[in-house]
Amino acid sequence: MLRAIVSAPPTAPPLTRRDFVRRAGRYGGGSAFAAMLALGLLAKNGSPVCAKEPAPGSGDGQDDDRRPALRRADGSRPRVLILGAGLCGLAAAYELGKLGCECEIFEARDRAGGRCWTVRGGDTFAEIDGPTQTAHFRPGQYLNAGPARIPGHHASTLNYCKELGVPVEVFNNVNDSAYYHTASLGRVRLREARADLRGYVDELLAKAVNRNALDRPLNRDDKEALLEYLRADGGLDPDLFYRPLSPAASGRAPAPNAVYDARGYLYEDLPAAGAHAGRLSDPLGFEQVLRAGFGRHIFFERQFHQQPTMFQPVGGIDAIARALEKQVAGRIRYRHEARELRRPSPWAGGGACVVVADLTTNGEPATREVTGDFCICTIPLTVLREIQADFSAPVREAVNAVPYMPTGKIGLNFKRRFWEDDDRIFGGISWTDQSIAQLLYPNYDYLGRDGGVVVGYYHFAEDAETVGRLAPAEREALALAQGARLHPQYAAEFENSFSVAWQHVPYSRGGWAVWNEEMRAKYYPVLNRPDGPFYFAGEHLTYLGGWMAGAFESAKAVVSALRERVAAGSQ
Amino acid sequence: MLRAIVSAPPTAPPLTRRDFVRRAGRYGGGSAFAAMLALGLLAKNGSPVCAKEPAPGSGDGQDDDRRPALRRADGSRPRVLILGAGLCGLAAAYELGKLGCECEIFEARDRAGGRCWTVRGGDTFAEIDGPTQTAHFRPGQYLNAGPARIPGHHASTLNYCKELGVPVEVFNNVNDSAYYHTASLGRVRLREARADLRGYVDELLAKAVNRNALDRPLNRDDKEALLEYLRADGGLDPDLFYRPLSPAASGRAPAPNAVYDARGYLYEDLPAAGAHAGRLSDPLGFEQVLRAGFGRHIFFERQFHQQPTMFQPVGGIDAIARALEKQVAGRIRYRHEARELRRPSPWAGGGACVVVADLTTNGEPATREVTGDFCICTIPLTVLREIQADFSAPVREAVNAVPYMPTGKIGLNFKRRFWEDDDRIFGGISWTDQSIAQLLYPNYDYLGRDGGVVVGYYHFAEDAETVGRLAPAEREALALAQGARLHPQYAAEFENSFSVAWQHVPYSRGGWAVWNEEMRAKYYPVLNRPDGPFYFAGEHLTYLGGWMAGAFESAKAVVSALRERVAAGSQ
Secondary structure (H helix, E strand, C coil): CCCCCECCCCCCCCCCHHHHHHHHHHCCCCCHHHHHHHHHCCCCCCCECCCCCCCCCCCCCCCCCCCCCCCCCCCCCCCEEEECCEHHHHHHHHHHHHCCCCEEEECCCCCCECCCCEEECCCEEECCCCCEEECCCCCCCEEECCCCCEECCCHHHHHHHHHHCCCEEEECCCCCCCEEEECCCEEEEHHHHHHHHHHHHHHHHHHHHHCCCCCCCCCHHHHHHHHHHHHHHHCECCCCCECCCCHHHHCCCCCCHHHCCCCCECCCCCCCECCCCCCECCCCCHHHHHHHCCHHHHHHHHCHHHCCCEEEECCCCHHHHHHHHHHCCCCEECCEEEEEEECCCHHHCCCEEEEEEECCCCCCCEEEEEEECEEEECCCHHHHCCCEECCCHHHHHHHHHCCECCEEEEEEEECCCHHHHCCCCCCCEEEECCCCCEEECCCCCCCCCCCEEEEEEEEEHHHHHHHHCCCHHHHHHHHHHHHCCCCCCHHHHEEEEEEEEHHHCCCCCCCCECCCHHHHHHCHHHHCCCECCEEECCHHHECCCCCHHHHHHHHHHHHHHHHHHHHHCCC | CCCCCECCCCCCCCCCHHHHHHHHHHCCCCCHHHHHHHHHCCCCCCCECCCCCCCCCCCCCCCCCCCCCCCCCCCCCCCEEEECCEHHHHHHHHHHHHCCCCEEEECCCCCCECCCCEEECCCEEECCCCCEEECCCCCCCEEECCCCCEECCCHHHHHHHHHHCCCEEEECCCCCCCEEEECCCEEEEHHHHHHHHHHHHHHHHHHHHHCCCCCCCCCHHHHHHHHHHHHHHHCECCCCCECCCCHHHHCCCCCCHHHCCCCCECCCCCCCECCCCCCECCCCCHHHHHHHCCHHHHHHHHCHHHCCCEEEECCCCHHHHHHHHHHCCCCEECCEEEEEEECCCHHHCCCEEEEEEECCCCCCCEEEEEEECEEEECCCHHHHCCCEECCCHHHHHHHHHCCECCEEEEEEEECCCHHHHCCCCCCCEEEECCCCCEEECCCCCCCCCCCEEEEEEEEEHHHHHHHHCCCHHHHHHHHHHHHCCCCCCHHHHEEEEEEEEHHHCCCCCCCCECCCHHHHHHCHHHHCCCECCEEECCHHHECCCCCHHHHHHHHHHHHHHHHHHHHHCCC
């Protein structure tokens, strides 16, 4: 059985944490998959490690309508502390509530949602040791600073949207009209680069098929079917050439190019009425597209978690957090920071004891001890590392070991939607080989007359570290200078910006956990087991790293495990 | 210069109109492109026919802010009659209004919009010689019976939306979670078929590259770049194989398959929390995917006019027609059918004379003559053929010659959104080799609790003719029986249906004009010139056949031509 966990082969060079994160960052996107990739492409072999076929009724994190209330054999209910009111903490409290189990959530921030965070005009924020930024976006415009999209197959996220009445709209992950930009080629529409790559590649293969130069025998029918596919896929002419530039250049008669318009028309000469047949754009050269490295970005959208249809909540990603927050209203203590996680000895009561600092008071925060039978700790490992805790040695080692992805976004507020008006780009992503990496166009307020917020960079690993070290004004200058190479309109239309470097965000300190195979094998199982009264939960303890669905699946899994333990009577 | 008009080569077999339309229908989608394709793939050679580089200030159908009012040298304004209040007639009247020119529109139906038509609960309709159908869709649900989508580069359509305040939302044309279905293979998710096709094809080529078996020399760097692209595109393992089924089966060590999840996971075992790494689905065999003909559908979304981002107006496509209708309110005579188009001799006043029948009265409709200096005729050629008209012989021949695409849609109202709840399909298209051809899932009311309308078939040519001959109840039975092979939930969830066979729709009599190269060369220029006082306009006189943008571009072009003629003083 094939498994997502494969161990690094003995011959693979040892990777430092830094190397690994940097490689993972190359592949973009907020997914553990990107991270797996970085290592996977290096691995020559791998062997399946874990296998599971959950027994019926096992705590498998799936919904179970027959589940009993969460209580002990004597009918009493345990007291549960939850650390963190991010999506995982909120969902755990919500699910515990469904089981009749009260809990108390301690949240260091003055808001719920954690990384599920939407920035709007008037919002203020400071990174660790950074200046306070105030967002000046126009009314109705926003930046989803953390997660922003929901694949259609993330049922846990979409089911919460349905259950809690959060309306969703399409998030365009793929837009053929957006740009690829490289220093050498300038900007090219996605459709152009893709058609050229496909065209040349299909041409090469079609000719090899035609010459029977494959190492695989094909019968006559299969050969013809393959050629038909390649002709259609690549837009090849009857002689199996990818669209010649001109009859003169190729010495051949022109192909019926009119039938293959995947590469698109020149925007200044589109098909229209009367004699306006439109003018097809000319392909780049084979070597040009090959060397440009566009394939890397095409790969991005191929990922299972990046394929359409994808969604976003209407009005901002935090609609999900707010809807859950409403369900557990009154159970959240905001601005209460966990300082110590203790395990009192059995003769001192056992269970979990958390020292929390109340940041709502002026001056030195008052601390107090809160106790529970169990504690669900959703604090990111990067933050948990700095907290004193009575963890077992293996847990402590695991908490300290797992790296997090540095990542940053900047919202650029423009007074006109020039990307729509001028470039005919509606949503989606442009890619560049500069350190801004991606531009994400807003997937809302299409055709609007009051400007909009473009995500002026979204990057990872080294790019994010380098840019994250800059002050907000310097980040803005960098985003504007690099972005103007894709959109010269930047200078005339820019109004203001707001940027976030997640590795410097208090109580987050990173984008998401990055697992490599070795760590997944060594530390992941350790953290997925309770350490006495402490349960760990969050996107970092799933195969949906960086996704909101990870937080939700983890919440359900931990509540399920807790229910079973309590039912079994074990402390 | 490459042109979309290419003449058929002398060696091409002669195509009957029927053959041609049938072939065009194979490629799906409401575009002249699909039609061009049918012939284009047959053509071995072609030669550019028309070239244009519009002179500055020429009537090129583009917006021109400097355009003067439409009036004669003496300051008087011509009287213009418009036949048809479809999108082209409406837009022509609207644009004439901007030029200070009054007009009168005669519309045979009791509504504006023509083929731009949304059917909602309570609407009634009868095809020619057909029974009256009443739609029983739930409130808020609808069927866009004609056009349904707007590519982002159709600026004329989207600019009207912006100008007239019509909000738009994303139309999902591509959804990797939707199905391909064939009799032999059953149903397969789009992502699976695509990943398999790419994987095997890339494997073949990668191995050929590796063996230096190409007919094109590649230097070492380019070879490595190509292999890197193929590995990523196809998800190849380090040995350049597309994902082996198992180590045992292939005799090779397992590839690091975890890094390539484009083909997706089993929906019953998706990546989740804890040990739930998810289980990747197994590929089909190479010959299976090759013979299944999936490539044909992949090709569909590659077309320039079918690429994302695409839009639809919120609440139904007719929002566009209604917004334009509002602009020309009072100038439309509904239920006034053009019966004769006459050219009075100069000594009888000249200009255009149209005999219209007033269908609003009871009994035999009263007819009357209306006259104008010019007449813009947007009536589809299939309908115009049946109207007595003083056309020149070449125009008459052209009007009679051009075929229209038979096409049909059925809206199936279901009481539960099982395609979302159970199949995780949100919008997009499933394809089948049955005569229903396509299922289109609604791109609105996602996660809704009040069911929804699925387009249960959308087909062309022979499929549309065959099914269009059936009575509505028989069409419904066919759609349900075939559709249940993709969605067994049909039987339990179906409520009611409403179907349209466009070749039988009064005043439309077909989907859109289908041009082949020969007709484009012979008849298209004839109809793009005025015949005395008569101007012809509509999607059929553009290179945007079947698209709303065609109607708009044609309207602008005809108004532009009229303005020039009047300014030049010629009658």
